[in-house]
Amino acid sequence: MNDTAGELEFVPLAANDDETVGQWLDLMALAAETGPRAAPPCNVDMVGSLRFAPPATALDDWVVRSGGRVVGALRLALPDGAPTARVDQLLVHPGRRRRGIGRALWAHARELARKHDRTTLTATVVESLPSGPAQDPGPAAFAAAMGAHRSDIPAGTHQWLDLDRHDPLADGVPAVPAGYSLVTWGTITPDEYAVPVSELELSLGAGPVDRAAQEVRTSYARQFETMRVGRGRRAYHTGAVHDATGALAGYTSVSKTTGNPAYALQGMTVVHREHRGHALGTLLKLANLEYVLRHEPEVRLVETANAEDNHPMIAVNAALGFEPYDRWVFWTAEAGPSD
Template identity: 30%
Template sequence: MDIVRVTPDDTATVDQLVGLSEAIVKVDCPWEHPFTRTRLTGMLRYGWDGEPPEQYAGVLEGHVIGSARLWTSDYDNLDLAWFDLGVHPDHRRRGHGTALLAAVTERARELGRSSTGIGGWESAATRGFAEGAGFTFGQEEVARRLDVDDVPDGFAELVDRARRDHAGAYEFLTMSGPVPQELLAQMTDLQAAINDAPWDDIDMEPEVFPIERLLGYEQAQAASGRRLHRVIARHAATGELVGHTIVAVSGERPDYGDQQDTTVVREHRGHRLGIVLKGLMLDYLRRVEPQCRSFDTWNAASNDHMIAVNEAMGFHVIGRSLAYQRKG
């Protein structure tokens, strides 16, 4: 197997990587939505928030049978690299995954990254591969899905009561597309509140979110074919932005959305803002994206508070993933 770096302009190889994603999802996680060309090309150009990953393909006899993606940031966690690996189900247990891991590990060392992470859906294969390569388990994450038709009948009343009895000091802004220019400076601090989400035994420094990173995120999501929708909580007396939730809806697959960040600034917790934000988002999406019938969200298994909010909405578990880390 040859390992080659792939650019977003290499459309033939990108298309093979899309096909590889479809094959992997079909076997490993049939509930997941595989990559499309638009989504993968956008990721390779812009990453998640303006820092694209390095993409490598394992090629055997002219066919892409493996993928390795290397993520780093120059904003924070300058010692860390994270890997996404995948091998076609028909070519597993032949050393291809190990070869791909060795290649991106060497590249991470060239970049000065002394800590590396890897993850996969919960399985004996994921555990065996990671532990066999010297990685240590750090966190379990749980993927949940909300089918709009399954939202409990009493959820709207729960949101109304929380807003009336606990969140009276706040006003809520709904918006689609880029954040207005006048809110960007405040959004940097609000976005950083996500650092309070648990990382369990994964060694991570707090992330930082300067304005250019927020703009990079919006550009990256648009380039990946996603429409962004937000609900923001603002403290009425001070004008401070204190909480938000974001959902991205795919233009190519508009029947589903991805729940992205939901967070509340520490000093304003205890006012049921989380459930109000998500409830208002659900109402907003019913108006602006009525064709969107399901939403996916991810939480650390230890994030009891957000899990309780999601379960009250009707989210159900679709899969669990395991994250591992290795030093040196």
């Protein structure tokens, strides 16, 4: 039986609406029990996300109620200057599925995208790997039924490191290559590295970045830190400095939410192309893992993801004990003409 249009009420989600936010958090916890493998949702992190969006991105959050209760949720991410609206969250209460709520949320997403002058909707769907556990085919079938199709963007490989099964630090941290030194920092990047970190991340180490470009977008690193702190996250970084020039040759980052002591996220690892060939990527990851575990000894599971065509980084992760688990496949659909 479908929920009728009259029964569904779409409501913008605001951080100061305690009752609605509480129901939204309950919905995410329920959905996580039957969804793909992931760290459990952290309430501090999720409530913080309603106030602090990622850099150069706006978020538009909604819930849908039926009978006065939240039965679904939608989050659109709106990157600055892009024609796309990314569906970051489309959830239906497990007890209310197959009643048309998902379709109503998708229709609402298309309407919102048009209001934001976006021509395209994108979404990420979790699918099985040949060597991994079977994943629910429902999300891909739903995307196809809504008129979406697979994007040409390479899928992502989602990997997990279980420290109770693999100890990449058993042989210690490798020696630092001659001509380089390691530096560490926590959630807040030291002033001397804020712009170099931004350059490395935005260029993926491929080449020079024009520092006049608003001092690398007014330091992407500082914007990212604002989001992290606002969401109650903490982070651990290790960088490699080229001794002769003082340049930051590369860095890596691991972050944690407040509510999941056993889980950590391996984020960006990037080495400038002029400093590749010294195994700095592996060194940075191992040194940073040792740094994380000194401060977060309860961490047992570390997750990461890379584009499937990033074979070097996937190989580095595999050598450290990360195991592929599932694929993150990108889908796209037209938002339709503006009203």
